Amino acid sequence: MGNFNHPDTCWRDNTAGHKQSRRFLECDDDNFVLQVIEEPMSRGAMLDLVLTNKEGLVGDVKLKGSLGYSDHEMVEFEILRAARRVHGKLTTLDFRRADFGLFRDLLGRIPRDKALEGRGAQDSWSAFKGHLFQAQERCIPTKRKSGRNTQRPAQMNKELLGKVKHKKEALLL
Incomplete structure (x- = not known):
């Protein structure tokens, strides 16, 4: 602060x-x-x-x-601090089961010229983001994640964590 x-x-x-x-x-x-x-x-x-x-x-x-x-x-x-550490359940996107063909098709159907006409950058992004999230909800299923790994983002696997750690060590030298 x-x-x-x-x-x-x-x-x-x-x-x-x-x-x-x-x-x-x-x-x-x-x-x-x-x-x-x-x-x-x-x-x-x-x-x-x-x-x-x-x-x-x-x-x-x-x-x-x-x-x-x-x-x-x-x-x-x-x-705010919990009295003891609780392993929560987290819902994440399951990209392995995603229908990317339909996702691409839905985003391709957006009438960009009409939808974004006369809007500034922020308004255009907000409009596009709405379409993006609708397509995501329709094409990418979710899965429940539980246990210790709920504290880190789903994309942070062991390989990526190792690379980040190596990069931090190199910066400190």
């Missing part, structure tokens, strides 16, 4: 006006980081952020007013 000073960032739409703020958003997305404060603080901008890499880890976020004459607000929040 801290003072990040990106007043041009719209966290609700995940957009920003300046290059540096856009790079900050991209970095958050690349690292699967969530920003949990929902209401604006200083003059309608969110400058002080609480970031987490796990949904449900931070809760009960409250703005407590400014401290003295500062233009920033105090933020109070709880770090």
Whole structure:
């Protein structure tokens, strides 16, 4: 958590006006980081952020007013922790049973010229994303995943984890 000073960032739409703020958003997305404060603080901008890499880890976020004459607000929040580690069940996409022919056909049927005409980049992406998720739901079945491996993304297999570890070690040298 801290003072990040990106007043041009719209966290609700995940957009920003300046290059540096856009790079900050991209970095958050690349690292699967969530920003949990929902209401604006200083003059309608969110400058002080609480970031987490796990949904449900931070809760009960409250703005407590400014401290003295500062233009920033105090933020109070709880770090939620289970008393014991529970192995949960996770639903993931089962790409091995996917019908990619139908998926390609459904996405090919989208009338892109009419569907995206007169829209900006953000609106165009939102419209396309809706079609993409509909096709995904129809063509890619899901499966339940349980046990210890529910903590990591489904695509993170042992081979990929080994490569990431090797890359981190090389960077530290």
